[in-house]
Amino acid sequence: SYELTQPPSVSVSPGQTARITCSGAALPTKYAYWFQQKSGQAPVLVIYEDNKRPTKIPERYSGSSSGTMATLTISGAQVEDEADYYCYSRDDTPIQVFGRGTKLTVL
Amino acid sequence: QAQLVQSGSELKKPGASVKISCKASGYNFTMYSLNWVRQAPGQGLEWMGWINTNTGNPAYDQAFTGRFVFSLDTSVSTTYLQISDLRAEDTAVYYCTRDPESGSPPPWGQGTLVTVSS
Numbered sequence: 431s432y433e434l435t436q437p438p439s440v441s442v443s444p445g446q447t448a449r450i451t452c453s454g455a456a457l458p459t460k461y462a463y464w465f466q467q468k469s470g471q472a473p474v475l476v477i478y479e480d481n482k483r484p485t486k487i488p489e490r491y492s493g494s495s496s497g498t499m500a501t502l503t504i505s506g507a508q509v510e511d512e513a514d515y516y517c518y519s520r521d522d523t524p525i526q527v528f529g530r531g532t533k534l535t536v537l
Numbered sequence: 538q539a540q541l542v543q544s545g546s547e548l549k550k551p552g553a554s555v556k557i558s559c560k561a562s563g564y565n566f567t568m569y570s571l572n573w574v575r576q577a578p579g580q581g582l583e584w585m586g587w588i589n590t591n592t593g594n595p596a597y598d599q600a601f602t603g604r605f606v607f608s609l610d611t612s613v614s615t616t617y618l619q620i621s622d623l624r625a626e627d628t629a630v631y632y633c634t635r636d637p638e639s640g641s642p643p644p645w646g647q648g649t650l651v652t653v654s655s
Contacts, residue, residue: 431599461637463643465582467582472630472632472645472647472648473576473582473632473645475642475643475645478637478641478642478643479637479639479640482640482642484642514581516581516582518582518584524570524587524596525584525598526572526584526587527584528574528581528582528583528584529581530581531581531582
């Protein structure tokens, strides 16, 4: 079955750039989506179609994709960016999949 | 603006069934497939499967075959998730999501908490 691989955790200091990767065999031809989930809250879409940002998401959030890897970048990470981040995509069938999530710590 | 609104929280006993709904608005209901996603307490997001809103045909991830059924009522632009023979491990928040329209963020429902407890 198709899998997306994320690092379990990423840690940065406030103001630094946080990068969270997502690896998947179909990513060269399929879009990646990124969700932020803070403790006790519903997931929030922060990046769609590899690099598009919904209107209410701060500009410090960006996405990119190259080959089999998609990357979520948070430039100048802030304490309020601490959350779990999930990537989401699909393979060449209708099957869709989430990565296992990356816990971002900003301190 | 596309929107998905789900039914409210449910508390059920083991062995019972539950049917939760997801009502779509703001777009042509039959143009996009709908998906269901589960998140158990403290766990990650799991894609459960999808339903073709044009044909009504469902497809399930292998982890969600047997007790999980997706259905539609196109007259009210609503999809349903029914879970039978509920178990404690079915306790989770269930989200409906819509396949994306190119260039737009895909809409999600607000989630429905299903709690299975005796």
